[in-house]
Amino acid sequence: MKKLFGLATATAMLLGSTAPSFAADTLALVVSTLNNPFFVTLKEGAEGKASELGYELLVLDSQNDPAKELAAVEDVLNKDVKLLMINPTDSDAVRSAIRAANRKDVPVVTLDRGASGGDVVSHVASDNVQGGEMAAELVASVLEGSGKVVELQGVPGTSAARDRGEGFNKGIGAVAGLEIVASQAADFDRTKGLNVMENILQAQPEIDVVFAHNDEMALGAIKAIEAAKRDILVIGFDGTDDAVAAVNDGTMLATVAQQAGMIGALGVETADKILKGESVPEYTPVPLKLIQK
The missing domain is CATH 3.40.50.2300 (Response regulator)
Structure with missing residues (x-):
């Protein structure tokens, strides 16, 4: 699996912040797909808030493939990442990735889509x-x-x-x-x-x-x-x-x-609170609005 994933990992890392340090202030964001404007905006919202709060953010693209998602999570867990934010490709399939983070004692926050298993500290999404x-x-x-x-x-x-x-x-x-x-x-x-x-x-x-x-x-x-x-x-x-x-x-x-950028930003804010030992809600709702002409 590692050989097959090498190129994908290298490509995915290019999507993250420039020259990530993998220091104590590094967060990971694994996105279901960046071939969708909504998730691109979510990523941008997370990047903006991470920069504002002083975190490095590593972004990886699962390309709507649960196997690539798991490989991406396993890859970042081998680095000094302090918290994993994940937008699941599939609420059931993501359980393996979340449990891998649980075994490494890396806190998990889900964005937009929830998970049906594994220990998740907080979920940020629209209703x-x-x-x-x-x-x-x-x-x-x-x-x-x-x-x-x-x-x-x-x-x-x-x-x-x-x-x-x-x-x-x-x-x-x-x-x-x-x-x-x-x-x-x-x-x-x-x-x-x-x-x-x-x-x-x-x-x-x-x-x-x-x-x-x-x-x-x-x-x-x-x-x-x-x-x-x-x-x-x-x-x-x-x-x-x-x-x-x-x-x-x-x-x-x-x-x-939905307010995709807000979901990404609130995800990073939630991560910041978790890493500082502050309490966070299990679910943070992001307001919806109906747009008509």
Whole structure:
């Protein structure tokens, strides 16, 4: 495994701070993927706060692969890293990585996505259930309580996909006239969002609204809808720059905006308190807001 991971490690280290010292003030951040604007913003928020508080920050990219995630964590644990922040690729699969940190007595903070096992000191994230409910309330309002809905799910097994879906389905289920006619995973990916939506459009002659668990899938779905020349409203989740632009130009109805940079910054603030021996909450919620034109 070490031979196979050597190049990935070298590449990942380039993503971190320049010439990390691995001294007493070094933190590690392992991100599920940096091929997504939301997580790039999260990383930037963490970097800014780490610089402000005087920490070196080593950033590694798991590339949406649990095996690479575990290898990245094992790599940083062999260095003098004092705390691990991790944005899991999968809430179940990340347990092995967290337990590896536990064995080394390195505190763990999860960001955006939670973990279903291992000892985590604190979790910093938006209330994804509430965000799903906010999207459902908007659907009920614009459709006046009656219509057909499509749900594009995120990566199965992630807490974000589970919680956003839970909140959305709860909200839609509370309105008798609303029906979810298709619910399929597109893995938080724009291209997959486009491809999955194309297939759904062929199978479903009547669709009024699409809710995607993130903006990348929503933007992909919009391309498929435009190509099919259908009139369908789309709601995303995250509040990325591309999504906000799409809302402003009228191609997307709304996005439930997370504050990615704040999640990263609060993660570092939480890490700072832990390393200073201060108490921190098990869960720090980051406010959401609905962005509409």
